[in-house]
Amino acid sequence: MKIRSRLLWLVFVAWLPSALAIGIVARLAYVDQHNAALDDVQKMADSVGGIVEREVDKRFFMAKTLSASSALNVSDLERFYEEARSATRGTDSWVMLLSAEQQILDTYRPYDPRLSISISEGSPWLESGENVYFSMKGPVLSKPVVGVTAAHAASHPGYSVVVAFDPAVLQSIVSQQVGPHGALVTVMDKHLRVLARSVNPAKWLGRDVTTPVRQRVREGKWGFGKGFTLDNIPSLTYLSRPNRYGWYTIVAVPEAALNAQAREAALNAVSLAGGLLALSLLCALYVARSIGRPILALQSAAEELAHEQVPTSVKTGLFETDKVADALRDAGLRARESTEILEARINDAVARTADVQAKLAESQKREAVGRLAGGVAHDFNNLLQTISAALHLLSATTPDGPPRRMLDSASRATGKATNLVKQMLAFGRAHALEPEPVDLSDFVLKISELSAKAAGANVTLRAHIEPGLPAVFVDPTQLELALLNLIFNARDAMPQGGQIDLRAALTDASETGLPESVHRHYVRLEVRDDGPGMDAATLHKAFDPYFTTKPVGAGSGLGLAQVLSFARQSGGDARILSDAGRGTTVVLFLPPTAHSPVQNPDAPVKSKIDCRALxxxxxxxxxxxxxxxxxxxxxxxxxxxxxxxxxxxxxxxxxxxxxxxxxxxxxxxxxxxxxxxxxxxxxxxxxxxxxxxxxxxxxxxxxxxxxxxxxxxxxxxxxxxxxxxxxxxxx
Incomplete structure (x- = not known):
């Protein structure tokens, strides 16, 4: 066989694995892109659903607040009208007041004490209780409207307060979403009618969704599934779970867009493989023309080198050929040495990369938790502002007595909620801690009522505080949150009841693993339960944010992460000691204050009383x-x-x-x-x-x-x- 033929066959044999590898890489790239697109679709659906739910929440809390107005108790509709106008000023909502069969007030129009508009029997506006509904024609305005209603529970239970808004509010949310591969976003109510749509919203507003989607809702088949859009376009459709108001979010990606992605990946692979083959053939023809028969003597050496072996010495009688043979052997030796060095360096690089990636992943998780805490705290502050304003308005018109004490209790609860927001910001490192000396005996006694409620009726809670223990220098709010998180976890681990022990004692820094140059001693605070304990896999992940062994909806997975964050930000550390079947002990090492024990600045002077043993x-x-x-x-x-x-x-x-x-x-x-x-x-x-x-x-x-x-x-x-x-x- 001629040298040219041999070279051509060699090129083909070398090209075939490359072509297969290109095809595999193209396929994997397509799968990754496809999965990433589906992940983006799911995130978009969850994001739109969450934003829409918050918009409805705002109206719902407004309706609840207005329904508690004292003006309704005395049927002072004009004052209620002014309160409603004030509550909705600067917003895109208005308020309607409905009786059993008619509308008697509407802030969309000037106040009219004689207003009495009958509402047809069976209209959704007459549904009693708390409800969220959609109608293509409101009771007064001949246009689509979304209403959030709350029943008045005072002296006129027949009244219903409705906070209404235009579906265009929802449409503006959907219109701002830009999905992958031309994704189409639809928001529908509990009756499976279209409330907002990213394509042709005016055409489909109020229309029922397709029959396959209704079937999926009845069968509870959430997630992805194949189907057709209202425009009769074959699509891969993601159906979200209903939110608390029974609304759904649908994101549909046309199958044509996904198929185009597959065709593009295949075309790129074929083009690359064909180009590689053509280039290889041209190179083979060029080499075949430039060398002669002496190359045959180097065939064996070249094949050995191609198989990553050191070639044997070849003597062809030609000076140039012999030099090439010697060079091949030297190259083989150097290649083997270089391969060994390269493998060692790669192994070292892989190990260091894995360590860096693990640290980066941990940092990213902490950052994600911080952003989540900041976002939730921002929205929660807005809700607290609404609640606080409503309580202030009610307090001004409520006389002394049990109702006034209930309002005062609600105001204090609002203050505690504000402290919770502060705790979330501190956990996400969005808010600096405010440490101060804390006497653990007095602190445990102070939160005893709250701790007992957190532990539950069938769990016994006891404390063992070492006498003369130095005060710890920590943020008391964060310490309270950490202890409550640990008590909650211990209680949940013992559904049949049990005992929780709180222990505090002084320990040397050498037992904590913390630097002795900062503190020679630390206060060891333990929370122990006699529950089932943890296995090794669970114990390894226990401090990870969002990791939880509880059922969906029963826990966020942030409790132990907050405990670890609080301990480390306070200058200490946290550990978990647990074995399956032997209970769990969470240990916090907290820094002591310079003076011990802490003194109560408000305590009276005891020197005037003759103290004796009692x-x-x-x-x-x-x-x-x-x-x-x-x-x-x-x-x-x-x-x-x-x-x-x-x-x-x-x-x-x-x-x-x-x-x-x-x-x-x-x-x-x-x-x-x-x-x-x-x-x-x-x-x-x-x-x-x-x-x-x-x-x-x-x-x-x-x-x-x-x-x-x-x-x-x-x-x-x-x-x-x-x-x-x-x-x-x-x-």
Missing amino acids: RVLMVEDDPLVASVVVPAIEAAGHTVTHCQSGDEAKRILAENNVFDVIFSDVVMPGATTGVDLEKWCRTAHPHIAVVLATGYSAQAPQSDVAVLRKPYHLDDLLLALQKAVAGTSAS
């Missing part, structure tokens, strides 16, 4: 409060006997009345309250002093007995006990 009977049914207060009183040098009810305290006093003072909660289980116990003691044991504690109670003591308001400071408690005993001795 015999204290403590009556407290809350195990968390008792587990904190009892050791604190004993650490001050007193003797404490603890019981859990007033009835039990009476039995103890009947058997042994050698006590100096009784410290009792007001509200307790059983027939005897703290006030009843104090009255009984004044007659049965007048020599024993009594101190009461309460968070809120309608029953107040008739005597001048000392009453501590929860949450109280431990220093205030110790001083109150001494004062009570001193007062009893003097009398």
Whole structure:
């Protein structure tokens, strides 16, 4: 066979794997592009659905606020009209007030006390309760309208407050979306009617969607599926799950666009392979013409080199050929050496790249969580502003009494919600922490009521705080959030009930892994449950944002991530100790303050009271409060006997009345309250002093007995006990 033929065959053999590789790479590239396009479609649908839901939320909260107006209680429609006009000023919404069969007020037009427009029976505007609906023709305006209604729950339950807006609001949201490959976006209501559409919106507004889409909704087949658009265009369609108002978002990508992408990838692969083949053939013909028979002597050496082997020495009798053979051998030796070096460097580079990628991924996750927290906090602040304004308006017209106290409670809850927003911003590093000295004993006692509610009725919550423990230098708001997150997690891990232990003690920096140059000691704060524990795989991912083992909707996966972020931003660290079947312990290492323990700046001066060791009977049914207060009183040098009810305290006093003072909660289980116990003691044991504690109670003591308001400071408690005993001795 001629050299030319050999070269041509060699070119073909070398080209074929390259062509296959090009085809595979083209196919993989197409699959990646296809999957990326579907991912973009899903993200677009979720984004549009979320934006639309927030728009409806704004109207819904406005309707709820207006429906609680005191003007409706007294049927002052003109004042309600002004309130509604003020609430909707500068917005694209208006307010209607409907009775059982007619419309009696509309801020879209001037106020008319004689306005009475009948509404036909069966109209969606007459549906009772809270609702969101769409109509191609409103009760007054002959144009499409979306209404958000809320029933008035006061003296006129027949009224319905409707906040209405033009579907063009939804259309503007959809029109701003630019989807991949000509994607078409549609928003439809719970009756599967088109509310907004990115193509021909005027033509399809209010029309029913296609039958296949209705079938998919009935069968709950969310996600992607093949079908036809309203324009009868074959498409790959993504159907979102319904939001809280039963609305859906559809994003359809024409199949023609996806097929064009596949054809383009195939054409590129064929063009590249054909070009490579043509170039190789031209090179082979050129080489065949430029060399002669001596090249045959180098065939064996060349083939060995082509197979990544070191060629043997070849002597052809021609100086040039021999030089080439020697060069081939030297090249083989150098190639083998270079390959070994290159492989070592590649392995090292791969290892370093993997480490960098892992750190980058962790950083990106943290950044994503920060952006999410900032975005949610921004929207939540807007909602809080609406709620706060409504409460302010209601407070101005509500007299003192139970309704006024309910409004005050709601205002305080709004303030707590504002603190939650601050916590979210701090977790996302969008807000700086505000650390201060925090005494853990007083802190656990302060949040005991909230902690007990977080733990639930079938979980026992106890605390073990080491006496004389230095105060920690942390942000108290973030510490409270971290502890509540850990209590929530522990409670969820024990659905059948169990016990949660809070422990705090001092530990050396060498046991924490933190630098000893900053602090020689750290406060070790533990939250332990006796639940099922974690396996190794779950423990490895436990601190990752968004990682959760709870069912969908039951947890966000941000609780432990917030705990780790708080600990590290405070200058400490967090660990998880857990084995399957042996419970879980979350450990926080927190930096101590320079002075220990922290002193309460509001605590009275104790030097004026003659302090002595007391015999204290403590009556407290809350195990968390008792587990904190009892050791604190004993650490001050007193003797404490603890019981859990007033009835039990009476039995103890009947058997042994050698006590100096009784410290009792007001509200307790059983027939005897703290006030009843104090009255009984004044007659049965007048020599024993009594101190009461309460968070809120309608029953107040008739005597001048000392009453501590929860949450109280431990220093205030110790001083109150001494004062009570001193007062009893003097009398």
